[in-house]
Amino acid sequence: DIQMTQSPSSLSASVRDRVTITCRASQSISSYLNWYQRKPGKAPKLLIYAASSLQSGVPSRFSGSGSGTDFTLTISSLQPEDFATYYCQQSFSTPPTFGQGTKLEIK
């Protein structure tokens, strides 16, 4: 199985900060990388698919980049509703695998 490693595992930031979360795959996954946001008690929400495509309805402050093994999720200006846990997931091979998550907390 392809291993996905996120960093950092937790992050404290303030509203209007620019935040970057990284995800590394144990082998090349081309651009088959997706990002999700999860808030407590809620269903995970797709933010970015295919490394850089913004899911419909997701604010443009979210962006993704990367290919091969290294990927980033950037939030350009944090809003109060963005404090959540973020996961990357590869869809290059079966089974799909997730990173361990990055918890974004208010500073």
Place this chain on the structure above:
Amino acid sequence: QVTLKESGPVLVKPTETLTLTCTVSGFSLSNARMGVSWIRQPPGKALECLAHIFSNDEKSYTTSLKSRLTISKDTSKSQVVLTMTNMDPVDTATYYCARIAVTAMATRRGHFDYWGQGTLVTVSS
């Protein structure tokens, strides 16, 4: 509006069989560009994909649990069912079903564009 809703027992005993049902609405399980996956997350651990199924009944299971899992669908009822045999306390987790939006038909690669709220299953005697 696309929705997925998981249902099943909240508590099972060790060695019992777990049966979970995902009832979907807003799309058809016969849609060739869609699939449904079961995903779980034990407390404090990572998300883990367990199984998925597509419109043509193509199925896949995670290798480590393959012998214990069965996924099936009833298109007329808009339901996907997962059974997991021989439950153990380590299987305590929140179980989600999620829709797979297929972006590459030849390889079935895609992303999970809609998720259910999840159901917490506890395994304990």
